[in-house]
Amino acid sequence: MRVMKWSMIALAVTAGTSQLALASAQDDSKGFVEDSTLNLKLRALYMNRDYKHGAGNPTAGSDKGYREDTGLGAQMFYESGFTQGTIGAGVDAMGFGSVRLDGGTGRRSNGLFAADDEGNLEHSQTKGGAAVKFRFSNTVLKYGQQIVASPVFATDDGRLLPEVATGTSITSNEIDNLTLNIGRFTSMSAQTGMGRDSLGLTSADIAGATxxxxxxxxxxxxxxDVEDYWKRQYVNLNYTLPIDDLQSLNFDFNAYRTKSQGEDLGGDVDNKIWSTAVAYSLGAHKFTLGYQRSTGDTGYAYGVDGGGTVFLNNSVQYSDFVGAEEKSWQVRYDLNMATYGVPGLSFMTRYITGDNIEASNGEEGKEHEWDFETKYVVQQGPIKDMSFRLRSAIYRANNAYDADYGPSNNDLRFIVEYPLSIM
Known part of the structure; x- marks a missing residue:
């Protein structure tokens, strides 16, 4: 993997230098105010996990076999333009808030709301942040609170409020078709954490190229390089082969190598994992077959570097299928109803099965998950772009793996989102 990684960088730089440099985005700046945007995203989420085989709610300390929460969240993002001149300056700001509609103490721990010292869920939560930014030509430097989407450091937005990272990032698009990213982050706020540092991140240095x-x-x-946790490398290749106007094949490959370092605060981690998928699209239909393989002394580890840091094909609604030595297969079907006269409506179902897991009790662990999802996006009218999404996952693990990853359960989520462009 290391040879492939550096070969790709060399090829990208060599190919990129043969291209003309892009026109300077800074030269086209209209100004701090003139290029400003303000966007609001409203989200309502109902989430229920129903545990099976007599398992109680393990996080809430309850003997009830389910978790259930309902809440409303609001995410507001302001992005200024850049001042004119050789080096432009600007400011980004974000504000988040959530309100709990339902979810008692004995049913908590779906990750929608934080709990106080007595275990009671908060009724409302707010947090915010800001970052300063500078642009020279097509390179942007930003310092402050940020939403990050690197495959080796990615903030999670799977509940009501997102994780937020604090640090410095540089994104450069000086060479045609090549994007370079580097960054250093020193804290991470959890989805339910209102403080700037609630995940225990020491520091993380990241770099990437696409x-x-x-x-x-x-x-x-x-x-x-996540200090006192691990060092991680990642590679992805994605190719789409058009067949005709209605048909295409897509090939996707992802691979990670993770090795613990320093104080081993995340445990003694030694893992290599890769996934590959082939998707055949035929008009409104898409059929996908995927395979994922984990090797090494441990399974894949992430979290302190962001809950979204798992860019693998078999990372799905509940399980990531990343156990030690695990082998997993996925079959998936997608349907876009626009072809049948209902634009905005789509369906998806997938089944993933994993085995060969080296469970902590020395036996072979096995797991499987079946997911179903339907989504509708309003196409016109006063609530244009409002979406309604129903997600269902049925997850089962054998006795050997049940305690390692999580009890067998049914996971149901209903999500309503309404994005608004205010300016």
Whole structure:
């Protein structure tokens, strides 16, 4: 993997230098106010996990076999433009708030709300942040609170409020088709954490590059150094082969290598994991087959570097299928109803099965998950772009793996989102 990683970087730089440099985005700046945007996203979420085989709610300390929460969340993002001149300056700001509608103490721990010292869920939560930014040509430096989406450091937005990272990032698009990213982050706020540092992150240095070899073929490499936790490397290749106007094949490959370091605060981690998927699209239909393989002394580890840091094909609604030595297969079907006269309506179902897991009790662990999802996005009218999404997961693990990953359960979520562009 290491040879592939550096070969890709060399190829990307060599190919990129043969291209003309992009026109300077800073030269086109209209000003701090003129290029400003203000966006609001409202989200309502109902979530229920119903545990099976006599398992209680393990996090809430309850003998009831389920967790259930309902809440409303609001996410507001302001992005200024850049001042004019050789180096432009600007400011980004964000504000978040959530309100609990339902979810008692004995049913908590779906990750929607924090709990106080007595275990009672908060009725409302708010947090915010800001960052200053500077742009020279097509390179932007930003310092402050940020939403990050690197495969080796990614903030999670799977509940009501997102994780937020604090640090410095540089994104450069000086070479045509090549994007370079570097960053250093020193704290991470959890989705239910209102403080700036609630996940225990010491510091994380990250770097990455994405190059578009053609309009249908891209490659990404990335690496991170999370102090006293681990060092991680990542590679991705994605290629789409058009067949005709209605048919295409997509090939996707992802791989990670993670090795603990320093104080081993995340445990003694030694893992290599890769996934590959082939998707055939035929008009409104898409059929996907995927395979994922984990090797090493441990399974894949992440979290302190962001709950979204798992860019693998078999990372799905409940399980990531990342156990030690695990092998997993996925079959998936997607349907876009726009072809049948209902634009905005889509369906998805997938089944993933994993085995060969080295469970902590020395036996072979096994797990499987079946997911179903339907989503509708309003196409016109006063609530245009409002979406309604129903997600269902049925997860089962055998006795050997049940205690390692999580009890067998049914996971049901209903999500309503309404994005608004205010300016």
């Amino acid at each position: 190059y578009a070899f053609t309009k249908n073929f891209t490659g990404t490499v990335a690496a991170s």
